[in-house]
Amino acid sequence: MAEILLAVIMLLHLSSSSSSSLPTSTVLDPLFLYIDEHQNEFVQRLGEWVAVKSDSSHRVHWGDIHRILNMTADRIKEMGGQVEFADIGTQQLSDGESLARPPVLLAQFERDPNKPTLCIYGHVDVQPAKKEDGWATDPYTLTELNGNLYGRGATDNKGPVLAWLHAVETYRATKQEVPVNLKFIIEGLEEIGSDGLDELTRQRNESFFSDVDYIVISDNVWVSRKPALTYGTRGSSYFFVEVEGPKLDLHSGVFGGSVHEPMTDMIALLGSLLDHTGKILVPGINESVAPLTEEEKKLYKDIHFDIEEMKKAIEVKSFLQDNKEEILMARWRYPSLSIHGIEGAFSDSGSKTVIPRRVIGKFSIRQVPNMEPSVVERQVKEHLQEVFAKQKSPNSLKVTTSVSAKPWVANLNDPLYIAGRKAVKLVFGEEPELIREGSTIPIANNFQEVTGKRVMMLPIGGHDDGEHSQNEKISRYNFIQGTKLFAAFFYELSKLQKDQ
Numbered sequence: 019m020a021e022i023l024l025a026v027i028m029l030l031h032l033s034s035s036s037s038s039s040l041p042t043s044t045v046l047d048p049l050f051l052y053i054d055e056h057q058n059e060f061v062q063r064l065g066e067w068v069a070v071k072s073d074s075s076h077r078v079h080w081g082d083i084h085r086i087l088n089m090t091a092d093r094i095k096e097m098g099g100q101v102e103f104a105d106i107g108t109q110q111l112s113d114g115e116s117l118a119r120p121p122v123l124l125a126q127f128e129r130d131p132n133k134p135t136l137c138i139y140g141h142v143d144v145q146p147a148k149k150e151d152g153w154a155t156d157p158y159t160l161t162e163l164n165g166n167l168y169g170r171g172a173t174d175n176k177g178p179v180l181a182w183l184h185a186v187e188t189y190r191a192t193k194q195e196v197p198v199n200l201k202f203i204i205e206g207l208e209e210i211g212s213d214g215l216d217e218l219t220r221q222r223n224e225s226f227f228s229d230v231d232y233i234v235i236s237d238n239v240w241v242s243r244k245p246a247l248t249y250g251t252r253g254s255s256y257f258f259v260e261v262e263g264p265k266l267d268l269h270s271g272v273f274g275g276s277v278h279e280p281m282t283d284m285i286a287l288l289g290s291l292l293d294h295t296g297k298i299l300v301p302g303i304n305e306s307v308a309p310l311t312e313e314e315k316k317l318y319k320d321i322h323f324d325i326e327e328m329k330k331a332i333e334v335k336s337f338l339q340d341n342k343e344e345i346l347m348a349r350w351r352y353p354s355l356s357i358h359g360i361e362g363a364f365s366d367s368g369s370k371t372v373i374p375r376r377v378i379g380k381f382s383i384r385q386v387p388n389m390e391p392s393v394v395e396r397q398v399k400e401h402l403q404e405v406f407a408k409q410k411s412p413n414s415l416k417v418t419t420s421v422s423a424k425p426w427v428a429n430l431n432d433p434l435y436i437a438g439r440k441a442v443k444l445v446f447g448e449e450p451e452l453i454r455e456g457s458t459i460p461i462a463n464n465f466q467e468v469t470g471k472r473v474m475m476l477p478i479g480g481h482d483d484g485e486h487s488q489n490e491k492i493s494r495y496n497f498i499q500g501t502k503l504f505a506a507f508f509y510e511l512s513k514l515q516k517d518q
């Protein structure tokens with residue numbers, strides 16, 4: 019019976035130029051069946067990938083990054099794709115030496131000009147992990163417990179990369195044409211900042227990226243038990259405020275009351291940045307925030323977020339806002355300023371009576387559309403200089419910045435998001451939560467800015483996967499349903515293109 023069905027599918031397939039004109043179930047049912055039947059193989063392959071210690075933070079493991087990139091390339095070649103290892107130069111290491119960076123893997127499959135072209139980004143390096151750090155199982159031995167697959171890289175990002183490859187494999191194994199043109203860009207230095215990737219993207223803008231229509235990234239997680247689509251990330255600027263005074267640290271008993279203390283200046287400077295409600299007091303910042311529309315406001319209603327549960331999880335008595343919508347907006351669509359520390363200030367236990375001669379305050383501002391990091395940095399510097407001038411202090415002030423990442427937001431009415439929503443509905447039987455990330459993930463904005471292509475983040479990891487943490491995992495359910503989601507997404511994207 020199954021053979022007859024398959025033959026019918028193939029006949030139908032041959033008689034129409036694309037599978038996208040077939041009823042959805044005819045296309046997807048055999049794919050989903052294949053994925054269910056081959057899930058143990060898929061999990062086993064994830065185990066082989068997790069076993070490779072491709073920890074990019076230690077150079078001793080960079081050979082393993084080459085190895086996992088080769089394994090990725092081999093799978094793509096087995097499926098008929100073409101691969102190229104793009105050289106991205108050398109990395110200056112903290113010990114002063116420089117080392118050739120692992121290449122970026124660029125891959126593509128046979129191109130049909132009638133199909134949309136999707137480029138998938140992923141990374142195969144991981145964060146460090148040691149059993150002694152408090153893992154319940156060996157981090158490099160994928161271990162299944164209660165439906166969860168524990169291992170470093172299981173969710174960030176080896177599982178999702180494999181799920182994409184398995185989705186392609188599934189089309190081929192069930193003798194269906196993949197309904198979109200596919201390209202892959204897979205890197206091995208994401209966890210230490212993706213150095214070299216932005217430049218490569220620029221270099222290949224006119225070649226590799228020129229025929230790409232859409233870019234999809236699956237390198238984040240859901241925010242609740244419900245599936246999600248991510249349409250925004252916050253940008254960030256990091257500030258160092260240095261106040262320098264006397265030549266030496268001074269004794270407060272001797273000099274206290276007679277000198278302008280750098281710490282006093284610092285407290286005034288840091289205290290001028292925001293008020294007790296979290297409102298940023300630097301002039302100009304609030305005004306540049308994109309206004310909230312009624313349509314956008316509605317998006318927050320349906321997101322599952324339990325205030326009480328979150329209060330318990332992080333042991334706080336209250337949040338700055340008192341309802342779900344406002345808390346989520348404060349995290350995702352408004353800027354925030356956090357003070358991180360004061361270098362040079364006495365911070366040990368005990369009661370040393372020193373007047374520090376030089377202190378460096380550190381804070382960062384998470385940014386949202388339509389803020390521009392270079393403008394924010396200028397506004398902050400001007401504000402601090404103005405506050406400092408009022409202090410009439412003889413000390414010197416210096417404000418510098420590092421990390422400058424732009425915020426990113428996508429258009430939810432883009433075909434990419436419509437296809438993503440339909441695919442989620444098909445596989446999970448419910449609409450995805452439309453979410454943003456409060457943290458800074460420069461990749462989406464970098465791709466969008468350089469290539470001008472539409473970008474979507476389509477996570478398959480669960481909210482409790484613990485990326486970067488001990489006991490990182492992906493559930494078998496998310497890994498396997500995620501593979502179906504990607505297969506269905508190819509189909510929905512091609513169908514949408516056809517329908518337009």
Ligand SMILES: *[C@@H]1O[C@H](CO)[C@@H](O)[C@H](O)[C@H]1NC(C)=O
Pocket residue numbers: 081082084085088
């Ligand atoms: C990866 O493959 C390249 C050839 O494509 C080979 O030169 C290199 O030795 C391989 N590296 C590892 C670590 O397997």
Ligand SMILES: *[C@@H]1O[C@H](CO)[C@@H](O)[C@H](O)[C@H]1NC(C)=O
Pocket residue numbers: 297304305
């Ligand atoms: C921020 O600016 C908007 C106008 O762009 C204004 O309506 C709002 O009251 C301001 N909020 C604060 C906290 O100053």
Ligand SMILES: *[C@@H]1O[C@H](CO)[C@@H](O)[C@H](O)[C@H]1NC(C)=O
Pocket residue numbers: 220223224227228467468469470
């Ligand atoms: C990259 O190429 C696209 C056309 O595919 C173009 O619109 C865009 O401006 C280019 N980006 C840069 C940085 O040159």
Ligand SMILES: [Zn+2]
Pocket residue numbers: 141174175208237
């Ligand atoms: Zn990641």
